[in-house]
Amino acid sequence: DTAVSQTPKYLVTQMGNDKSIKCEQNLGHDTMYWYKQDSKKFLKIMFSYNNKELIINETVPNRFSPKSPDKAHLNLHINSLELGDSAVYFCASSQEGRGFYNEQFFGPGTRLTVL
Amino acid sequence: TQLLEQSPQFLSIQEGENLTVYCNSSSVFSSLQWYRQEPGEGPVLLVTVVTGGEVKKLKRLTFQFGDARKDSSLHITAAQPGDTGLYLCAGEGYGQNFVFGPGTRLSVLP
Numbered sequence: 001d002t003a004v005s006q007t008p009k010y011l012v013t014q015m016g017n018d019k020s021i022k023c024e025q026n027l028g029h030d031t032m033y034w035y036k037q038d039s040k041k042f043l044k045i046m047f048s049y050n051n052k053e054l055i056i057n058e059t060v061p062n063r064f065s066p067k068s069p070d071k072a073h074l075n076l077h078i079n080s081l082e083l084g085d086s087a088v089y090f091c092a093s094s095q096e097g098r099g100f101y102n103e104q105f106f107g108p109g110t111r112l113t114v115l
Numbered sequence: 116t117q118l119l120e121q122s123p124q125f126l127s128i129q130e131g132e133n134l135t136v137y138c139n140s141s142s143v144f145s146s147l148q149w150y151r152q153e154p155g156e157g158p159v160l161l162v163t164v165v166t167g168g169e170v171k172k173l174k175r176l177t178f179q180f181g182d183a184r185k186d187s188s189l190h191i192t193a194a195q196p197g198d199t200g201l202y203l204c205a206g207e208g209y210g211q212n213f214v215f216g217p218g219t220r221l222s223v224l225p
Contacts, residue, residue, distance in 0.1 A: 004157075035215075041201055043158070043215040056213075090157050101146040101165060102207050106157030 003027050006091050006107040013081060014115055021076045021110045023091030030097075031055075032074035033104065034066060035090040043090070049074050050096065078112075086114045118142070119206055119216035127222040131193055136219040138204035139186045145207050147180055147187050152201040152218075194223045 004025045013019055025032060033048040047066045048056040054066065063079045078085060088111050092104040119140045128134055138147070146165045150158035162171050164180035164187060171178045175198075177190040191198055204216045 033213075040217070041152075041220070042217050043203065045213055045215075048213075092157070101148070101163045102213060103148060103160050103163055104150075104158075104205075106159070109155075109157050 004091060004093055004105050004107040006089075006110050008110060009108065010111050010113075012113045012115065015081055015083060017081050018077070018079045019081060019112070020078070021089055021091075021112075023074050023076070023107060024072055025091075025093040025105070025107075026072065027093055027095070027105060029093035029095045029105070030071070031094050031102070032068070033092040033094070034074065034076050035092060035106075036060075037088045037090060037109070039087070047074075047076075081112075081114045083114050086112055088112070119204055119214055121202075121204060121216040121219050123219060124217070125220050125222075127224065128194055130195055130223055130225050132223075133190070133192050134194055134221070135188055135190045136202055136221070137186065137188050138206075138216050140206065141185065142206075142208060143184050145184075147184070147207075148205045149178055149187070149189055150203040150205060152203060153199075158201075158203055191221075194221075196223045196225050199223050 007022045031050045034046040037043045049068045065077045068074045088109045090109050091107040094102045094104045122137045148163045149161045152158040162178045167182045167184045169180045175192045179188050201218045203218045
């Protein structure tokens with residue numbers, strides 16, 4: 001009964017490859033997010049999706065593309081991986097609406113290593 | 116761009132000591148949240164503060180939101196080794212602009 005789950009937990013790949021990370025939430029939340037946490041533990045928002053619409057798109061390279069097949073899923077696809085993409089990627093979800101403050105529930109993270 | 120700063124960056128204390136960590140910005144936030152992250156896991160929400168001057172208590176943790184809603188503090192009383200972790204503050208600005216601070220890494224030694 002995990003609230004926010006991500007797969008895989010670890011991903012090791014070569015430079016230039018294309019890879020995807022999957023995220024699912026069973027909380028019934030309206031909004032899902034992708035964050036990147038670098039080696040200094042700085043957590044930076046990459047994307048958020050609300051009702052299958054992109055509402056925040058930070059200045060990330062267009063090699064990164066979020067895909068949301070339905071409200072419970074937000075996958076992250078990365079093309080032409082680069083060394084600098086190595087980081088931990090977190091998926092999160094939150095509920096919008098009156099009385100809610102975008103309190104975020106995070107997944108366990110995917111540690112991506114690009115060789 | 117709204118930014119959050121946290122201090123100290125690192126803090127190592129003995130079990131039983133008290134501590135305060137700070138989260139500051141020059142911007143106003145509609146709400147501010149504190150999270151704790153343990154190694155190998157995602158951040159876990161501790162509290163949300165919304166009203167300027169608001170104080171919330173969670174057992175030995177006391178959270179305060181500044182009157183102007185630009186800063187916040189987290190005070191831990193009688194710290195325990197289980198309090199060890201990375202403490203992150205996160206603010207929601209107007210227009211759903213959501214930003215995290217760089218974190219305070221706390222180590223409580225037995």
